[in-house]
Amino acid sequence: MILHSKIFGKGITILVLHGLFGNGDNWTSFAEKFSKYYEIHLLDIRNHGNSFHSEKMNYDIISEDILEYICYYKLDHPILLGHSMGGRAVMKFSMKYPLIPKKIIIVDISPNAYKNTENENIICALKNVDFHCIKTRNDLVLFLKKWILDKKIRSFFSKCTYRNKNGKLSFRFFLTGIEKNYKSLIQEDIKGGVYNGPTLFLRGEYSNYLLPKEYDSIIKLFPKSIFVTIKKSNHWIHIDNPLSFYEEVDFFLKK
Secondary structure, three states: OOOOEEEEOOOEEEEEEOOOOOOHHHHHHHHHHHOOOEEEEEEOOOOEOOOOOOOOOOHHHHHHHHHHHHHHOOOOOOEEEEEOHHHHHHHHHHHHOOOOOOOEEEEOOOOOOOOOOHHHHHHHHHHOOOOOOOOOHHHHHHHHOOOOOOHHHHHHHHHOEEEOOOOOEEEOEOHHHHHHOHHHHHOOOOOOOOOOOOEEEEEEOOOOOOOHHHHHHHHHHOOOEEEEEEOOOOOOHHHHOHHHHHHHHHHHHHO
């Protein structure tokens, strides 16, 4: 099965992979900004958005999904950009198939394992959502308030919903598949190869997902890495400071 995507513009191809629980639509503003000079593919990773559901999900499998997508569309050495989980997917893919990506851009994520339990608490909260009782996005935001303190995260999950054929609100991700594979997605190192192509790592100034102390170990896996901190931004750099984010991406793409 081929991953679902939305395609914008024409030119050199850039594949964009979103973060955990998200979907390609989260990157529409980026696609609209860069589609004047590039062909932007906003992919939905398996178990997310409009892509297929599966109880099997790890970075080796996701890499195969990306390879199938590239072959299906007959893409020639695309540039890959990934945020958070999508960034880890891009790292693994470039290690497995180092001759395919022309360049890669990793947004606020490290190849190192994370022990953060925040997402585990979020999964617990999401499992308690009952869409028989929760009728609107606002209802969902109010329900999640007792579980999730961050207002932006609550808003994010409200936007990750849609109306199914019966008119009932539903999540745009397959929670069972994500939960079953959460450990392999988050709590294991990305390893098993080296990517020697141009690599840009962008980190949010206030984020702890990618720290300067990790740079030395990252360079062993991605020797041509450039590291840039985006000021006044947290984990969602492209939303917190889009102007600086776009400037750094544009500069890297044109080098």
